[in-house]
Amino acid sequence: MRALCWLGADGLAVRQVPDPELRNSADAIVRVRRSATCGADLPLLAGRAPALSVGDVLGHEFLGDVVEVGPGVRRHRVGDRVVVCAAVACGNCWYCRQGLYACCDNGSTGPAAAEAAWGQPTGGCYGHPRSAGGFAGSHAEYVRVPYADVGAFAVPEPVDDDRAVFASDAVPAGWLAAELGEVSPGDVVAVWGAGAVGQMAAQAALLRGADRVVVIDRYPQRLGLAQRHVGAETLDYLSVDVPAELRERSGGRGPDVCVEAVGMAWDGTEPRSLAERFAAAALPGAAPDRPIAVREAVHACRKGGTVVVLGTFTGFVDTFPLGAVMQKGLTVRAARQHGQRWIPMLLDRMARGEIHTGHLATHHLPLEQGALGYDLFRTRADGCLRAVFTP
Ligand SMILES: NC(=O)c1ccc[n+]([C@@H]2O[C@H](COP(=O)([O-])OP(=O)(O)OC[C@H]3O[C@@H](n4cnc5c(N)ncnc54)[C@H](O)[C@@H]3O)[C@@H](O)[C@H]2O)c1
Ligand SMILES: [Zn+2]
Ligand SMILES: [Zn+2]
Known part of the structure; x- marks a missing residue:
């Protein structure tokens, strides 16, 4: 598949990378419809700590269609249009049960760096370095979504893709x-x-x-x-x-x-x-x-x-x-957001017109122009508030 890869400080390009595969029974594979830039990407893009590795795929705010589910996924079926919480959490540990999903004990595949820096591991995030989660980012055609029942949410019909994507983060x-x-x-x-x-x-x-x-x-x-x-x-x-x-x-x-x-x-x-x-x-x-x-x-x-x-x-x-x-x-x-707690309620409010996100996506670009999108976003040129990519 094609994905927007980090190539070193402020360098990005679309490259061919392996398709994601189901690894655990609770995983789903999502075909990305929209993926947005975020201020959290800027220090990563610049190569500031914690550092990405060359070839890592950026992006953590996304929405797409479920194309494959593991045998343990109960809430989603192939074809569902879902928005995925940027933070990865298991839904089952002590912290998740308190609603503190971003503090999940099991959300990161590389907890050692967080333990060394902060005393304890924290939940993961897509499109961040291995030391801060290790989940491939969403500026790609497909994403593996772990704990899909916990982190993916069906989007109500009235909320279109360009508005719904912001429910992610x-x-x-x-x-x-x-x-x-x-x-x-x-x-x-x-x-x-x-x-x-x-x-x-x-x-x-x-x-x-x-x-x-x-x-x-x-x-x-x-x-x-x-x-x-x-x-x-x-x-x-x-x-x-x-x-x-x-x-x-x-x-x-x-x-x-x-x-x-x-x-x-x-x-x-x-x-x-x-x-x-x-x-x-x-x-x-x-x-x-x-x-x-x-x-x-x-x-x-x-x-x-x-x-x-x-x-x-x-x-x-x-x-x-x-x-x-x-x-x-x-x-x-x-704190980092505990979206798993609020996203259904927030999507309902978006559907009822109480929460407006229509003005956030100032720039719509194909994934191929991801590097340009980040240039606009990073320099705040042309009034860019968020660039949103369509693979
Ligand atoms: N806590 C969370 O769960 C969570 C989730 C998403 C993003 N974030 C973080 O929130 C921050 C903002 O994200 P964003 O996507 O809106 O970023 P952004 O880069 O689009 O916006 C940051 C804004 O801050 C402004 N700014 C810079 N210095 C300022 C100052 N001294 N006074 C007032 N404004 C100033 C900039 O001009 C810019 O408009 C980032 O650090 C991001 O990592 C946190
Ligand atoms: Zn974000
Ligand atoms: Zn957890």
Whole structure:
């Protein structure tokens, strides 16, 4: 089959790779209809830790048709149109039974690296290196879906492919932020990052009754989408003092809930710190993550409020403002999305028109143009919010 393979820093090309096969009785094989880019791909694409191997297939947000099922699959049949949760989880371990699917004990085929880095293994993810799951990505004609009954969901008829694909990751990630922040009616919520994840976090906050939601970014097209399609207020962080402006919009206190949806993205204007420059020179690929928006969120949040870190961080961060967290009595929460818990409910809301994802797929390309799609997405050129590939 054809797949978009990583060829080294910022290099991608479509290559011929072996077709996936059923390996376990709970597996399904899905023929991909749509597969989307994600901010989580950018550090991988650049060759930052954890590193991909040349030939690895990227992509973890996808939807397709079931073409083969193992004998243990009960919920799906050949021909079903399914969206697949980006995170791989067994559905059966202690964590999965608590609904903490992204923390699954059995979701990764290479738990040693996670145990060394984080103390415990975590669930897997498609299109990530062997050390972080080991499941081939979805920018391909076919994908093997392990634990298919747990991670694949039938898509209701009214939700078309270009909208449904976002139920794989961005929509549940946004929902997670509102849950972790316990957003309540009347709250003021600020969201750093107007990528698809930030847009969906803003939408989830409004659905939970937030009074005002303010999305912060530097790209006017992304901010415009958050205004028009989500109903959020916006701030351009290049032209305003963000914490001061947020205080202004929250009765002088600061937002009740601050969501960081930026992660290791490098769009920040802040110069690299000394420690970062040292680490980059001493150990290329393992430079500390830059928690620029996390720092600003902690600074801006009202006393006693909650900061939710949705952005992906994999290693260490430099100059984390623990003093402000302690002195202001903040709650800091972070997680990868537990989509298996919410995707059916979110698909229903999408079918009823309560959750809008129609504006996220700004660029539709054949898989053959995957490298171009990532160029547009990485540089945010031509207003690209998400490139969506059709194999
Ligand atoms: N927790 C989860 O389950 C989950 C799921 C999916 C993605 N993610 C992570 O969420 C993050 C966002 O994903 P995405 O796909 O929307 O990414 P994206 O790259 O499309 O968007 C990130 C946005 O952050 C903006 N940004 C950069 N620096 C900023 C700053 N200082 N202040 C405000 N905005 C700033 C960028 O301009 C960009 O628009 C990534 O780190 C991704 O890995 C987490
Ligand atoms: Zn993603
Ligand atoms: Zn599990």
